[in-house]
Amino acid sequence: MSRFLRGATIVWVVFRYGLDGLVLDSFQKPWLRWLSRLLSVGRNLDAPRGQRLREALERLGPIFVKFGQVLSTRRDLLPADMADELARLQDRVPPFDPAIAMATIERAFRRPVDEVFVAFDRTPVASASIAQVHFATLRDRAGVEREVAVKVLRPGMLPVIEKDLGLMRMMAGWVEGLSADGKRLKPREVVAEFDNYLHDELDLVREAANAAQLRRNMAGLDLVLIPEIFWDFCHPEVMVMQRMNGVPISQVERLRDAGVDIPKLARDGVTIFFTQVFRDGFFHADMHPGNIQVSLEPATFGRYISLDFGIVGTLTESDKEYLAQNFVAFFRRDYKRVAELHIESGWVPRETRVNDLESAIRAVCEPYFDRPLKEISLGMVLMRLFQTSRRFQVEIQPQLVLLQKTLLNIEGLGRQLDPELDLWSTAKPFLEKWMLEQMGPQRLWRELRAEAPHYAKLVPELPRLLYDYLSRRPAESHGALRDLLEAQKRTNRLLQSIIYGGLGFVLGLLVMQLMVRVRLF
Numbered sequence: 083m084s085r086f087l088r089g090a091t092i093v094w095v096v097f098r099y100g101l102d103g104l105v106l107d108s109f110q111k112p113w114l115r116w117l118s119r120l121l122s123v124g125r126n127l128d129a130p131r132g133q134r135l136r137e138a139l140e141r142l143g144p145i146f147v148k149f150g151q152v153l154s155t156r157r158d159l160l161p162a163d164m165a166d167e168l169a170r171l172q173d174r175v176p177p178f179d180p181a182i183a184m185a186t187i188e189r190a191f192r193r194p195v196d197e198v199f200v201a202f203d204r205t206p207v208a209s210a211s212i213a214q215v216h217f218a219t220l221r222d223r224a225g226v227e228r229e230v231a232v233k234v235l236r237p238g239m240l241p242v243i244e245k246d247l248g249l250m251r252m253m254a255g256w257v258e259g260l261s262a263d264g265k266r267l268k269p270r271e272v273v274a275e276f277d278n279y280l281h282d283e284l285d286l287v288r289e290a291a292n293a294a295q296l297r298r299n300m301a302g303l304d305l306v307l308i309p310e311i312f313w314d315f316c317h318p319e320v321m322v323m324q325r326m327n328g329v330p331i332s333q334v335e336r337l338r339d340a341g342v343d344i345p346k347l348a349r350d351g352v353t354i355f356f357t358q359v360f361r362d363g364f365f366h367a368d369m370h371p372g373n374i375q376v377s378l379e380p381a382t383f384g385r386y387i388s389l390d391f392g393i394v395g396t397l398t399e400s401d402k403e404y405l406a407q408n409f410v411a412f413f414r415r416d417y418k419r420v421a422e423l424h425i426e427s428g429w430v431p432r433e434t435r436v437n438d439l440e441s442a443i444r445a446v447c448e449p450y451f452d453r454p455l456k457e458i459s460l461g462m463v464l465m466r467l468f469q470t471s472r473r474f475q476v477e478i479q480p481q482l483v484l485l486q487k488t489l490l491n492i493e494g495l496g497r498q499l500d501p502e503l504d505l506w507s508t509a510k511p512f513l514e515k516w517m518l519e520q521m522g523p524q525r526l527w528r529e530l531r532a533e534a535p536h537y538a539k540l541v542p543e544l545p546r547l548l549y550d551y552l553s554r555r556p557a558e559s560h561g562a563l564r565d566l567l568e569a570q571k572r573t574n575r576l577l578q579s580i581i582y583g584g585l586g587f588v589l590g591l592l593v594m595q596l597m598v599r600v601r602l603f
């Protein structure tokens with residue numbers, strides 16, 4: 083019954099905000115088009131469609147608001163006006179009762195809150211649709227008191243989410259089945275992606291693990307601080323981490339007054355992101371200003387503080403290669419290469435004609451070169467490339483969409499801090515270094531090291547393999563004398579190459595063995 087009521091509410095909101103018109107007009111069945119016209123009589127639909135969509139999602143509650151936020155990143159699917167409006171969605175919701183947060187903590191650790199923490203601040207510092215954050219103090223394993231931030235999941239989220247997701251799936255099926263435009267929007271794919279995203283956010287151990295990995299990766303860079311995770315105090319519903327003290331990145335004047343070098347901050351943001359992408363293939367993908375602060379503490383003055391690790395992106399070696407080579411080819415205006423890369427990597431069907439793709443890509447990219455190089459947005463270029471690829475039946479990988487969205491965030495943030503920021507010259511060294519590593523001797527060295535244990539296993543078998551091979555040869559070379567001499571010559575040559583090759587191989591193996599040992603001890 084409650085599912086029916088929720089479904090009825092959704093349908094009412096859809097009509098109330100005139101969202102039916104967004105897809106109904108393209109319904110293939112005439113009676114549905116008529117219904118759409120009939121339903122729009124007497125409604126005030128003056129507000130732009132994007133605004134109506136945003137307001138409707140706000141009306142439907144936090145899960146739909148989150149859905150809109152995720153949808154806003156699919157600029158390859160949505161028209162720009164709608165994506166812009168959706169990006170304005172904020173999931174500010176009233177905090178839940180601290181007693182509920184404390185009950186969750188007690189259930190998770192099977193101890194009263196005042197036994198878990200030395201002190202616990204009942205007033206939340208922040209509250210969003212999925213979780214709420216409280217400050218507290220705990221005693222760590224060494225008996226030292228530590229200031230911490232405790233993130234607690236909003237209770238009873240799973241059933242609400244499942245119900246809303248069920249309805250979203252159903253509606254996506256309708257829209258896809260009934261409307262031509264609806265099919266193009268790939269609603270079922272979008273809802274499935276959202277489903278994954280929400281379930282990931284509901285597991286705080288996962289978020290804590292992301293934070294720990296990023297902290298380890300960023301340790302040597304000295305540009306960003308990531309909270310330490312207190313694993314003894316982590317549970318799927320509760321996450322306890324080091325409390326960070328910084329100034330929100332949005333308060334630029336305050337940062338400037340405190341003496342922070344703002345243009346350097348802008349460059350550092352790009353450096354951090356490119357390091358995460360091209361060196362580690364593991365990047366923070368929720369880089370909105372609410373999750374970024376700047377430290378003013380003397381020891382870490384001017385460094386970024388990163389928060390909220392619910393969404394991270396991972397890239398494979400081939401993703402990185404695809405990206406780097408595309409960017410480099412793009413900046414050389416070598417559109418043919420960009421097209422070839424798309425085909426080689428299997429991004430577009432093999433039978434695609436390079437010339438067609440090349441001219442589509444040229445049409446997308448060339449207008450960008452109308453402006454100075456430093457003003458070019460890589461996020462925008464990537465988005466246009468994805469949009470072009472779609473016309474050639476390409477399924478864009480979710481991690482690349484995530485990357486493109488984050489790239490836009492980072493560029494937006496960088497330009498907000500320093501309108502003079504030269505994005506390309508900040509990013510270029512990363513791409514060049516990475517390309518060199520991919521093609522130069524470092525790659526060969528890395529791959530040899532990875533293969534070393536395998537070759538080490540082969541070495542003892544080598545003499546037997548050689549003996550088996552040689553002992554078979556004479557039996558095959560009987561018959562006429564000339565044949566025999568020829569065969570003997572061939573055998574000698576083969577023997578020579580096997581012996582020289584074998585010697586080189588064994589020598590190589592010995593070196594590799596040595597390397598493996600050096601690495602192990």
Ligand SMILES: Nc1ncnc2c1ncn2[C@@H]1O[C@H](COP(=O)(O)OP(=O)(O)OP(=O)(O)O)[C@@H](O)[C@H]1O
Pocket residue numbers: 173207208209210211212213214215231233309323324325326327372373389390391392
């Ligand atoms: N380790 C921390 N130290 C200090 N403050 C923190 C810490 N973690 C979170 N906060 C505060 O809590 C706020 C919300 O945290 P976080 O973004 O992780 O929660 P969220 O529920 O995922 O919110 P949203 O989805 O809106 O980003 C942060 O903006 C920050 O003010």
